[in-house]
Amino acid sequence: MSAPMTAVGEPNVTAITFFFLFVALTVGITYWAARRTKSTEEFFAAGRVISGRQNGFALAGDYMSAASFLGIAGLVSLSGFDGLIYSTGWLVGWPVVLVLIAEPLRNLGKYTFADVVSYRMRQTPVRIAAALGTLAVVVFYLIAQMVGAGNLIRLMFGLSYDMAVGIVGAVMLIYVIFGGMIATTWVQIIKACLLLGGALLMAILVLAQFDMNPLHLFAAAQAKYGDAVLAPGKLISNPWEAVSLGLALMFGTAGLPHILMRFYTVPDAQAARQSVFWATGLIGFFYLLTFVLGFGAMVLVGRDVITGVDVGGNMAAPLLAEAIGGKGLLGFIAAVAFATILAVVAGLTLSGAAALSHDLWVSVVRKGHADHVEQLRVARVATVLLGIVAVLLGIVFKGQNVAFMVGLAFAVAASGNFPALVLSIFWRKSTTNGMVACIVVGTVTSLLLIYLSPTIQVDMLGKAHAWFPLRNPALITIPLAFVVGIVVSLAKPEADALAAYDGKERRMILGVVED
Amino acid sequence: MIDDLQALQVLARKRWRMAIALSMVMVVIYFGFLLLVAFNKEGLGTPIVPGLSVGIFLGAMVIVLTWAVTLFYVRWANANVDEEIKRLNARRGGAR
Numbered sequence: 001m002s003a004p005m006t007a008v009g010e011p012n013v014t015a016i017t018f019f020f021l022f023v024a025l026t027v028g029i030t031y032w033a034a035r036r037t038k039s040t041e042e043f044f045a046a047g048r049v050i051s052g053r054q055n056g057f058a059l060a061g062d063y064m065s066a067a068s069f070l071g072i073a074g075l076v077s078l079s080g081f082d083g084l085i086y087s088t089g090w091l092v093g094w095p096v097v098l099v100l101i102a103e104p105l106r107n108l109g110k111y112t113f114a115d116v117v118s119y120r121m122r123q124t125p126v127r128i129a130a131a132l133g134t135l136a137v138v139v140f141y142l143i144a145q146m147v148g149a150g151n152l153i154r155l156m157f158g159l160s161y162d163m164a165v166g167i168v169g170a171v172m173l174i175y176v177i178f179g180g181m182i183a184t185t186w187v188q189i190i191k192a193c194l195l196l197g198g199a200l201l202m203a204i205l206v207l208a209q210f211d212m213n214p215l216h217l218f219a220a221a222q223a224k225y226g227d228a229v230l231a232p233g234k235l236i237s238n239p240w241e242a243v244s245l246g247l248a249l250m251f252g253t254a255g256l257p258h259i260l261m262r263f264y265t266v267p268d269a270q271a272a273r274q275s276v277f278w279a280t281g282l283i284g285f286f287y288l289l290t291f292v293l294g295f296g297a298m299v300l301v302g303r304d305v306i307t308g309v310d311v312g313g314n315m316a317a318p319l320l321a322e323a324i325g326g327k328g329l330l331g332f333i334a335a336v337a338f339a340t341i342l343a344v345v346a347g348l349t350l351s352g353a354a355a356l357s358h359d360l361w362v363s364v365v366r367k368g369h370a371d372h373v374e375q376l377r378v379a380r381v382a383t384v385l386l387g388i389v390a391v392l393l394g395i396v397f398k399g400q401n402v403a404f405m406v407g408l409a410f411a412v413a414a415s416g417n418f419p420a421l422v423l424s425i426f427w428r429k430s431t432t433n434g435m436v437a438c439i440v441v442g443t444v445t446s447l448l449l450i451y452l453s454p455t456i457q458v459d460m461l462g463k464a465h466a467w468f469p470l471r472n473p474a475l476i477t478i479p480l481a482f483v484v485g486i487v488v489s490l491a492k493p494e495a496d497a498l499a500a501y502d503g504k505e506r507r508m509i510l511g512v513v514e515d
Numbered sequence: 516m517i518d519d520l521q522a523l524q525v526l527a528r529k530r531w532r533m534a535i536a537l538s539m540v541m542v543v544i545y546f547g548f549l550l551l552v553a554f555n556k557e558g559l560g561t562p563i564v565p566g567l568s569v570g571i572f573l574g575a576m577v578i579v580l581t582w583a584v585t586l587f588y589v590r591w592a593n594a595n596v597d598e599e600i601k602r603l604n605a606r607r608g609g610a611r
Contacts, residue, residue: 088545092577096541098585
């Protein structure tokens, strides 16, 4: 059953054909979108005319990265149950986004989450801090996607790493520069449909060999590799580590700039609410599918073959595609994975560009006095800069662990951005100084503690001990950011911010109505 | 207009309480699951039927409950918040 021969890593005609079809379609959409992108409102928020359901698909597209598709399927194929710890963690963040963030964000902000945090505050300090938090998350997430893209494409198409990174950067720039958020949104929607469709097709083909019953598949895995595949394994050994990882996964989603930005593309708070409902349904369904695919790869491909191609197991899903559908399906799945990375990178770049141009240039440098032509030009320049940075970082960080980088992005998002958002939205007494301290302390301490963690000190630098015992800092840094934000706010009350709270609350609930 | 301000604050508090309650529900669900993974590995490995362990079942339940919480909130907000917002916005419009 598990043939040692595989076409993974060879140039694949089907893959290249499907990939070109995807690029042709999305560039066509970009051309259409470019003619509709005349103002910053269209460039950053798609003119706010995306429906709740469309935005739900686009959110799912932004969130279901290649790391989750290839990474979770791989983790499940090698360790069974443990994959569920990540997939549930990435899903449980969504109700938090729904009940705490989505609606207030839509009603209070314009393009970035800094709009919301700085709403009642002095603009310059809060904007700078929030842009810092945004860029930290965007950069780590971009590195993860770029490194993933390079490895994936090298393994799947046989292209060189640097060339793969370059292609992703170039195509992504076409979408974002010309089509802005309108093109990015439709790229996300198409990608979400392709990824869900591809995963569903594979799951059906796998389950067809097991009487369409997942339990028969799991039982086959049990028979092949023992009862351990259905029980918790090595991933969680220390309860503190488990809680810390869980906190980062659960509250990180609510601090991811490219996810938050999507809520500005819908017309109102009700549509923002519906969009999270759709996104949660789609993403949960996708994780159930990846679980089936992981077990399918474990049984139908075999662990030794999977680790033979890639030690981390990242090629489990493509290998499974080949085992159940031959080179044709492999090619299709490879092209879908490529498209997936492309779409996520486009969303990330756009959110980074919004922080650079809307928060730093327009609000801080120009104090809000920049006309639409200038804003749009700066937004495009920022996009190009970020695209170049992304490609360079992808090449510099070649060989780094992708899952680690994503974990880093989630830890920073959960510790830097999420506490400031919650405090500024819901706490009357929050102040400019408090929010700046909250973001800076959350971001800096999470980066510092990651540097001092066993992942860097022991695994990467080869030291015997790490100063900080946990691999994920969220257990310390999330509460710390909240405490710092609260203490600094209480230490020096800000009369203007306090006075503006009632007006802010009105707008947060009722939305923007002229009065 | 004082009534409106009060109604708005009542609505804000109602939303805030629901948001906190549902966030806590999610924390209990997910961290309950994680702590079982950390402290009761054998228990989660117990088979229910061939191919299904307690752990796999509970993991799938976390996903299903996440959907349920999302559905619950959307239905609650559609039924309890939107009407009130419409009413307050109409009053605001009418007062002008």
